[in-house]
Amino acid sequence: MSDNPVISALGRKLRLGVIGGGPGSFIGAMHRAAARLDDRYELVAGVLSSNPDRSKTFGADIGISADRAYGSAGEMLSSEAGREGGIDVCAIMTPNDSHFEYCSLALDAGFDVICDKPMTNTLDEAIALHKKVVKSDRIFCLTHNYTGYPMVRQARAMVADGQLGDIRMIQVEYVQGGNAADDAVQANEDGSLSWRLDPERGGPSLVLGDIGTHAHNLACFISGLELTQIAAQVGTVVPDRKVHDVAGALLRFDNGAVGNLWATQAAAGVENCLRIRISGSLGTIEWWQETPAQMAFRPLDGPAQMRTNNGPGTLPAAARACRIVSGHPEGFHEGFANIYSDAAEAVSARIAGTKADPLALDFPNSADGARGVAFAHAAVTSSKDNSAWTDCRIEL
């Protein structure tokens, strides 16, 4: 049997269609590389521009034949649904305000869906989309890519295994400097990112949608806890800026644990500093995205340990996320690819009517997405209400 579970299940790769990620898109190239790394997808169709000719031109550059480079999502979805050998999976990487529409269309057309985060801009859309996913019986994968890093999965597995004991405290920070300069948010050269400055399109809070939601997701993914209440201060530190560039919050989790979240894109000179520390009754873990293949584990009694990708003590959930022996760092692409590859395993099992490895099903889904949107909304609400404690929980 093949090492490639998609080939094993289907005898072929999954056929992937993309919506978004046209010329110049950083995230589009990332999604496509992630799909490619483990050879579980074949990119065969795409909507790469609302201009059909541009879509075809760019499609040719990335290996999509002219007849499958579409000018609209509706066109792609209906054509591919009706086509012999049409796509299996639809991946969506468009501006945030269109996620709901395209995900809904794709699910309605019967496709499994991979969607960029945040899942939607509004909480109503998030809940509605989650319900649609549940009804659809299709796979829905949200690319909270940081959950794909082996050490993040190791952390989650250690918590689940009781190695940290009862979880008591969570500190998470996501600090970047990309928007520290006065004109940083406006500085996207060709204007293609200007939608992020418009709350209607980019969502209620730039910093929360861009990175705060990753921090929230990471805390919940690793700890297995749900955030129940938040007291937040969300705002803007760079003068004359219209969008949020900083958010601080006090946190309360469903098991009584307390925590702290800090997210900013205005910390001059900082690159991409996502860090988390989780303390339980038996130990503390610390993980930093900028050196992702290492994680400190500090037991209550005994010397601190430096855990590594595929190093001693690696649990199965982490081991399956590693492609190489320890000491050979796997980075951002590999983590992103792990999300895609697990989704592929889930989709191919669904199609084949087989059971996927349960460990493959741990990628962020529509419930996680809805909770992420609820988090951002609660943070903004709390901040407007003078940082009052605000409920984050939603019924799903």
Added chain:
Amino acid sequence: MSDNPVISALGRKLRLGVIGGGPGSFIGAMHRAAARLDDRYELVAGVLSSNPDRSKTFGADIGISADRAYGSAGEMLSSEAGREGGIDVCAIMTPNDSHFEYCSLALDAGFDVICDKPMTNTLDEAIALHKKVVKSDRIFCLTHNYTGYPMVRQARAMVADGQLGDIRMIQVEYVQGGNAADDAVQANEDGSLSWRLDPERGGPSLVLGDIGTHAHNLACFISGLELTQIAAQVGTVVPDRKVHDVAGALLRFDNGAVGNLWATQAAAGVENCLRIRISGSLGTIEWWQETPAQMAFRPLDGPAQMRTNNGPGTLPAAARACRIVSGHPEGFHEGFANIYSDAAEAVSARIAGTKADPLALDFPNSADGARGVAFAHAAVTSSKDNSAWTDCRIEL
């Protein structure tokens, strides 16, 4: 002229008397070593126990002659005040609830004072003590020892010099694991620290008095800002514990900067992790107590720099806090000693009627101490008031 400014000013060392720091006291040994390192003090008198015989016995061990090892503060202060060659400076390292009384007595007796932090337990006492200090025309030095590290002084000097631009954000955390075990707070072997468990003696919040106040002081010392408002969640994560072991807070500073503070003594396996990140419009600095001789400086434009004790770019306020060339780490004792040595320079200049180097006067004083007590009180108040924003400012 001597390199030793005390010898230069007075032709002798300062005569030091101590209250507290008897047998087994960690902080007492630290104070005495700090006084000794730069040879500016001679320890000549002390109250090392309320039992006069024990005071004499232990005094002999640390080089205090029997006639100057006293059984009470009052006795030492009056005897030394009346004595030819009596002490110049009184250092106080007793349980927190006695700081106010002993500092007051020492000032009343005309001595310069060095006092361990927190300055007092109650805000009324703090303000009263500060007023007494101002009236006394004596030097008052509070041993917020972390301000003695060269890189902390470098950070403050860089901010003052405008190298960070306008300060916009401050994150500070002080995380320890010493109280993570269920019975940790009770575990002091001989019971001599049991006073810390009693709010009357240890103050309103163990975690805030022990370490939160260091974090607050560090943020203000480096940034030169005053904390104006705080929204805090202070509590206890270890079951069945009577004292606080965790505090999280959102912060607002007087220039509009925002921030975040986290302090806990219940993070299993963490040693003494005091960290601060301050971002301004031109750059960010990051300093970690556990590797104190390094500090990252991340300019808005340009590669991140690793600044070091006495390394390139060291400003005068930091250079004077270094005893060795770069690469030879100076640690906790040296930082603590810097506080003592600067205080010595200030005291000897006062006595001699000369001017101390202005850079020598940067040690924490009674105003800083009062603000630290105000911070802790505001945090507890906010927490009781459902984390409402609470004013920290006091009129001084």
Added chain:
Amino acid sequence: MSDNPVISALGRKLRLGVIGGGPGSFIGAMHRAAARLDDRYELVAGVLSSNPDRSKTFGADIGISADRAYGSAGEMLSSEAGREGGIDVCAIMTPNDSHFEYCSLALDAGFDVICDKPMTNTLDEAIALHKKVVKSDRIFCLTHNYTGYPMVRQARAMVADGQLGDIRMIQVEYVQGGNAADDAVQANEDGSLSWRLDPERGGPSLVLGDIGTHAHNLACFISGLELTQIAAQVGTVVPDRKVHDVAGALLRFDNGAVGNLWATQAAAGVENCLRIRISGSLGTIEWWQETPAQMAFRPLDGPAQMRTNNGPGTLPAAARACRIVSGHPEGFHEGFANIYSDAAEAVSARIAGTKADPLALDFPNSADGARGVAFAHAAVTSSKDNSAWTDCRIEL
């Protein structure tokens, strides 16, 4: 024009055939992933086993059609050479002793070649192969993958740009622990790596062929210098082992610089610690493979800098090796892929008769490969000769 230079030049991806890398091969999977990441190759043919049926079975798993999964290199090369749409490039990842034969065959058949390191086992073969490459006018790429890391390219570019001044000293170490246990070298589960224990097949020195040659290559790649003489101690520290597991050497370079090399696979508990420090008259750089996206630059005058992938100061040779903005670590796969992708750019330019970006031509080639073999031979010779200084230079 496409961002993909292969598509731009040829209007299609390169067609790749592989020799080696069958079931269970770590390095085979790595080569294929590296070829895939940037979408410049299509894997269409392979010799995956000397058993034709096994070759077809495994070929199917990795997407090679049955008629192009061959049982021998000769069969693949002649079939593909004669076929419409046959392969462009042949990649070789077989045991070391067969590299010479397969590379020669592939070149003779007119293919461009990508070959795993070390290039050959014997120096005669290495020189002969290099001459054949020169005559062939084909691209020859040796996968010294560590040269693909952006920071390694940054280092090379900074040296070339004069930012380090005259190079004076090089320290390089490659330390692993995989062979530290007594039975480690024998422990490969299915015996498929047992060829490495046979000097006829694995080469004259396991540690030098496996990792010492990477260290040598890295030193020369970054510094732009040639190693002229070596005094080495090569041997075995684990009792009863038949192959080398440690090598130390003093180095002399062609510009008068001196250096030091240490390679071992017997350092218990160490993972994959390849480190280099190069000092010139104007500064020192330090790079560590285990945190590959960072590099320290220590200027003669001025604070140490931490350079990062795509961070400030990134030179073009490094920037083109990065796929993401700074702070998003690119790891082992991405570095390996950079070698493949540059080779693709070179091959497609050759085929199209265009000029490749000169920066794309910096991948290790047959001259580097021959020098690597000469290094290993000189080290073994020196060691046998009581560590006498031994010449490494070869005429190429």
Added chain:
Amino acid sequence: MSDNPVISALGRKLRLGVIGGGPGSFIGAMHRAAARLDDRYELVAGVLSSNPDRSKTFGADIGISADRAYGSAGEMLSSEAGREGGIDVCAIMTPNDSHFEYCSLALDAGFDVICDKPMTNTLDEAIALHKKVVKSDRIFCLTHNYTGYPMVRQARAMVADGQLGDIRMIQVEYVQGGNAADDAVQANEDGSLSWRLDPERGGPSLVLGDIGTHAHNLACFISGLELTQIAAQVGTVVPDRKVHDVAGALLRFDNGAVGNLWATQAAAGVENCLRIRISGSLGTIEWWQETPAQMAFRPLDGPAQMRTNNGPGTLPAAARACRIVSGHPEGFHEGFANIYSDAAEAVSARIAGTKADPLALDFPNSADGARGVAFAHAAVTSSKDNSAWTDCRIEL
């Protein structure tokens, strides 16, 4: 009983006289601070200049009374020997070429001796001095201060305890940048260090005497092994320099372990990078002087550990070298002080006729000093002999 073993044994501090360390001397101030930190010495006499008046003037600055500030070593030694309450211990911190003479005089006068490294310039002197020490029945302590760091002592104790198994490999490097600039060696402002440029006074090799000897000592101290043979390349990389600024060496130890040493003072921008890695059959330790309170321990099987001063797993030999709980970094002064304080314990036990704690006797002594001189001589000899393997062992 006092915590201060000197007070316990003698009821008083040791009386210390110093030779050398006059105005502007970095190392003199360091020795005096080291003597002071733990309150085991009282500095009472000194030869601080060959000019008696300058000696008295500077003596006054550092608390030595005029009648005990001498103009020559002979004068101090004879006066103090004949004096009631004369010095117990003589500490020598003069240029290297005078160590032999002053140590000999001090021993002859019956004093215990603390001497700066290297012990002597010539091997004959080293052996002669060692023999004199043995005959004298006096304590002789050589300030190889890096052996005073707690983690270095922990490393030695772990090796002695068998936690690393059989020692197989040692890598040690001591890299500085202080002499990287063209005129660095000449740049001492007041010319007081110009003796270091004169081989007659500074010894046969500047880099070996200054720092190479520390590296050698550290390797032997931790491993408990003796260096038997060395093949070295010692030379000068900065143009037009008359003294050595780089040394590389291959090493062979008495148990068959092999190793590697690198020392340079010409690595631009590097501060004080003394690092060691020792691998045994059961694990590897790594220690770096610039973060001295941490040490990595990598067991053969199991996750890497980060050991810390007074952290979990601290052995008694390290615990006694720590003054504070873990996480409070102790630095260069504290390590230097540990050497002085252990010597004090040994001296006071000798005087009192009691037994010192055996762990107090682990400071470097005259045998270590002689081996250090033999190492430097063998390295120079080997280098002149085209890096031939050269014996380091001496009969002691």
